[in-house]
């Protein structure tokens with residue numbers, strides 16, 4: 532004889548009642564309600580543990596024995612006693628031979644959409660907001676405020692490992708120029724001069740995260756017209772770009788731009804935006820059930836931000852080069868040559884999809900920033916005396 536038993540118990544982890552429908556074989560061991568109840572409790576606990584619910588809350592409702600037909604009941608368990616023991620009328624209406632299934636979330640919200648879940652998500656969001664605000668800092672030279680959630684040490688470790696890997700690959704390909712090569716020496720000489728002045732801000736105050744950087748310049752012998760920097764002061768410069776430039780001032784404009792990325796902690800800022808976006812994407816998915824596509828974020832947030840930081844690097848870079856006594860006009864020459872090369876390449880990327888601003892816009896902005904850079908050049912005492920009499924100064 533089979534006795535259908537239905538029981539439920541709430542799991543304290545997922546806060547959901549698990550419904551258990553067991554077929555209980557009548558046996559001589561089940562001769563009383565107490566014995567049946569004890570057996571049921573043990574079965575439920577075993578079931579819940581199997582479900583991954585290790586911490587069990589004492590059930591407010593005891594196991595429910597649902598019996599549809601009186602004749603199905605063991606003669607050892609009086610029907611009246613069973614009926615009085617049932618705490619919920621609802622389960623009496625359930626079919627006796629319900630299929631065995633564990634419907635974890637059917638008809639119920641997951642815990643993170645419950646009041647408790649929302650509370651914890653709110654606390655996590657609030658703590659995240661406080662952490663974000665606590666990490667807002669001012670970009671030297673530009674004065675812009677931004678949040679960098681990763682430490683300078685993390686940035687540096689990330690940059691150093693990326694740079695070492697890049698160098699090893701270039702060495703294996705035979706494209707890494709040795710340090711004694713004239714091109715390497717020229718770029719390093721200009722770069723180290725800029726790195727030296729980049730230790731302090733426009734008020735002459737030391738910049739904390741610039742302290743202890745181990746600047747390095749890798750020259751890659753490839754026709755690529757590009758240069759880039761990774762945190763920690765590791766610069767990669769392609770000979771394709773070097774061949775395009777005609778003076779130290781023009782090389783300094785590019786290296787000033789790369790150094791400005793380090794001064795402004797642009798990589799750390801980008802990492803932080805990615806962390807914030809991932810958190811918001813997760814929260815929107817959990818709470819609202821809304822998926823924020825990465826492409827939308829790329830178009831709406833990351834690309835505009837990328838263009839903004841590139842413009843900032845141009846503006847800060849021109850000041851750094853001027854402070855290191857390279858003529859600010861070199862930046863105009865360098866970016867005009869880059870614009871001409873871009874036209875020759877004939878690759879047209881719409882402004883909206885660009886990581887960098889359009890060359891014409893960059894040149895216009897650089898020309899706008901020239902007077903400020905000229906001032907920096909003067910203040911740094913870079914202007915060479917025109918003649919012996921200039922050294923004497925006015926009478």
Ligand SMILES: [Zn+2]
Pocket residue numbers: 788792841844
């Ligand atoms: Zn850049």
